[in-house]
Amino acid sequence: MKYRFAFLVALLLIGVLAFASPLKIGFIFVGPINDNGWTQAHYDGGVLALKKAFGDKVQITYIENVPEGAPSLNVLNSLASRGFKLIYATSFGYMNQVMQAAKKHPNVIFEMCSGYELASNVGEYFGRMYEPRYLSGLIAGAMTKSGKIGYVAAYPTPEVVRGINAFTLGVRAVNPRATVHVVWTYSWYDPPVEKEAALSLINAGCDVMAQHQDSPAAVEAAQSKGVYAIGYDSPNMGKFGPDAYLTSPIWDWSAFYVPNTKEVLDGTWKSEAYWKGMKSGIVKLAPMSKLVPLSVKKLVTAMKDEIISGRFHVFEGPIYDQNGKLRIPAGKIMSDDALLSMQWFVNGVVGKIPKK
């Protein structure tokens, strides 16, 4: 009798503890949390914002510098089998391993940033970065004197190609003869390589630098050579080039992480592909620096309102590709499917997308 009572009490205690125990959340980062770029934006908008929003209801851990591909599988499995119920994988190259781990751990929710595969326990999330990129293109087009703009880019994935295209459309909207010159680094985060790539573009005559990289190395390179720079990811990049920095298209991931975690806490989470734009606040244009003339600022602000209100769409025809072929006829807006698999450059880009 006594034993049964003790057993019941123990069971009850376990039940209460299990109920009251916080949701364990894990983040996997591709770079260091102080990179002043991509990873920091996820850390600020994820780890910090979730702690602030949910306090004791969540318990968060993170792991930095996890290489993309095979090495990430062990990390994902460790998290999933150690009681973490919600795992945010914050780089494209984890997708294959996330799908593998998700199959083994059907009770764990995985959220995969910038990927494209879904499963019942795998969601995807990303933002329409092409919107602020278009706005930064307007500024670059207005600021260039040589008519040549450099763009340091990581991998020729649709995400990066789309950004380059949106940027170029912005450039050409104010400066129809300017060209955007692309160099691939084949790494999201490799400051020395990013810097070398930027310097080579500047030496080739580019007087505004833009980038799809996680470190401010290209901004630093622009500062050292006395040309303008547009950063990415985080407004912190301005610190690395006070005389070069114009603005950055930036992420505010808390716009996604906080509601998403809340859904998991409330038990209303469903697998979906989240892909929102400036209206939701997940993507923004950082405040423009004092180097940007007032007239340009006014234009950019006006276009921003047009995008947010939905009156203007970046990928609305007529849009021609590099070879002058009409890809999107006048009045047509590119579909999300076409945007998500974009593998061609618009007219005005100088560079090649490697083919298989």
Add this chain to the structure above:
Amino acid sequence: MRLKIEKRHENASTFSVLLMSILSVVVSLVILGFIILSLGKNPIEAYIQLVSWPLGTIAGLTQTLISMMPLLFTSLGLVIAFKMKLWNIGAEGQFYMGAFGATWGALFLFNHISNPWIMLPLLALLGAGIGAGWGALAGVMKAQLGVNEILSTLMLNYVAIYWVNYLVYGPWKGAGSYNFPITATFPKSAILPQYTANGINLGIFLAIATSFFVYYLLRWTRFGFEIDIAGDNPKAAEYAGVNVKKMVIIVMIVSGALSGLGGMMQMSGVLFRLQPNFSPGYGYTAIIIALLARLNPFVTVAVAFLFGGLIVGTQQIQLFLQIPFSLVNAFQGLLLFSFVAGEALLHYKLRWVRA
């Protein structure tokens, strides 16, 4: 008073060798503790994380065994080469070439074969064969031209890594990879049998079985005997009628074949798609494992298992104490360093002498 280094005359006993190995691990753990302390974290907590998960839970043990598999194949390959005092630093490259062979076979050469019992042996042969060829390159250069094998194998690693990178960034980029460097997934028939949902696969057992094969080869065959004497004294071996040049090439072939087989098993057993950086330096860690195991194939299994646990354990430290990844490499460096220092102490002794 000054310190004098003297050679020991007697051979080190098994007991002192064991003691030295344990001591070198302990010493590196203590130094690691100080590094963790300097980062403002609790080293005791770190030791607990390091051991409790990878060795104390089923899920952790599974991860440890999976991490052990590529380490075991590569270090067994090195044991054979090191026995002959052939310093093959190229296990990493041979591992890459094995993975290349497996991917070539699975996706392009034999992709129409749907029976795994035909496919898998073909892939194993191809992976081991290309790994063997990669080893043979260094072996032939050493035997015919006297090229130092440390340099040639080390440099061939880079060639292998860049060759795989070229393929994955270029012609082998898979459909549906959206221009990201990764190949297509292996067909079902090219995947090793998986016994648990957590990924215990046939490769792990084959790796352990390989240790018996290597033991047999070294201990009970004429080939193993010749390796032994050619390693101890090549001149004497020549007198005894051993063709040392031929032995150099054959040993490099066998050594490369085992690492290449490891690359194939890793692809077919764990990864299923080739990607750049798919190895976090298994072939280099294997050097430490083979040396720590003192070139005994069975001890190699134990040491590779512990290093598998180390990989998994240091990830736990990273996850729960937020300690940087480079600490894993620092710890392995410390281990090798204290092992080499201990090795010196086995053969030499320090003595104070009056000036």
